[in-house]
Amino acid sequence: MPELPEVETTRLGLLPxxxxxxxxxxxxxxxxxxxxxxxxxxxxxSGMTIDNLxxxxxxxxxxCHERRRDGILLSHLGMSGALSCTNPLTAPGKxxxxxxxxxxxxxxxxxxPRRFGAMLWIDGKAAQHPLLxxxxxxxxxxxxxxxxxxxxxxxxxxxxxxxxxxGQVVVGVGNIYASxxxxxxxxxxxxxxxxxxxxxxxxxxxxxxxxxxAALNAGGSTLRNYVNADGAPGWFQLSAQxxxxxxxxxxxxxxxxxxxxxxxxxxxFCPRCQR
DNA sequence: CGAGAGTCCTGAAGGC
DNA sequence: TGCCTTCAGGACTCTC
Numbered sequence: 001m002p003e004l005p006e007v008e009t010t011r012l013g014l015l016p017x018x019x020x021x022x023x024x025x026x027x028x029x030x031x032x033x034x035x036x037x038x039x040x041x042x043x044x045x046s047g048m049t050i051d052n053l054x055x056x057x058x059x060x061x062x063x064c065h066e067r068r069r070d071g072i073l074l075s076h077l078g079m080s081g082a083l084s085c086t087n088p089l090t091a092p093g094k095x096x097x098x099x100x101x102x103x104x105x106x107x108x109x110x111x112x113p114r115r116f117g118a119m120l121w122i123d124g125k126a127a128q129h130p131l132l133x134x135x136x137x138x139x140x141x142x143x144x145x146x147x148x149x150x151x152x153x154x155x156x157x158x159x160x161x162x163x164x165x166x167g168q169v170v171v172g173v174g175n176i177y178a179s180x181x182x183x184x185x186x187x188x189x190x191x192x193x194x195x196x197x198x199x200x201x202x203x204x205x206x207x208x209x210x211x212x213x214a215a216l217n218a219g220g221s222t223l224r225n226y227v228n229a230d231g232a233p234g235w236f237q238l239s240a241q242x243x244x245x246x247x248x249x250x251x252x253x254x255x256x257x258x259x260x261x262x263x264x265x266x267x268x269f270c271p272r273c274q275r
Numbered sequence: 276c277g278a279g280a281g282t283c284c285t286g287a288a289g290g291c
Numbered sequence: 292t293g294c295c296t297t298c299a300g301g302a303c304t305c306t307c
Contacts (some may be wrong), residue, residue, distance in 0.1 A: 079284095114283085154306090174301070264299095
């Protein structure tokens, strides 16, 4: 499932293929995504030139313009979505919901078996949208620090794991990387976040950075059907320290990895070296 | 406002 | 073999 590193990998893969390209037409085969694809979606996109592809959290922002019209295509991969470059003549599969056909003859194909993803259109130049307005800090930005985590968490009673997965605090830390980051930081995921010391918040911040950066360097991770923009599967999960390893030996100490449920999500951790 | 539960969806996995 | 049930998971949305 795409987490921030996968989304960034997708962005980097698509960037050279779409930048400066005019959109010839758009085919919407299935409009029932996370939110219904608007009726006029294809119409709004047609004729637009893609100027840039940026990312905010796990959202991709396709900045477009026409003669006297600007807009942003906002896309999200949900948990099973993928964007790939393809020949538009290639027969679409069962879950190939949208094709964005470019002037150069290639198509950006959006595939998403579970349809948790999204494709929306924002009129105008400003990246203002209810979905973007309340997002927390980018984990790889300067502003994201131990001090920030400490300050934001003082009054909160949720567990540290649920806290770092809250997109209004920090974006892009999904279920896999939350477990991995906490393991690296040596912090028990069930601790109430409001009780973490300054020093531990700093360790956690560093661990989140390190974990996401490592995944980014590796080209994104994958579970089951994730495919990046070049069609190559990632491999980060092969080096997971705790995720999906319940009952197995901790890779850092003599402990055994345990699974617990937090906020209806599974968490993996080593009770021996995460306290 | 914060916390917790509910919701969308389909493929994989397990039980019988 | 095949049907049925359960579960996972991002993140918005609702309820308390």
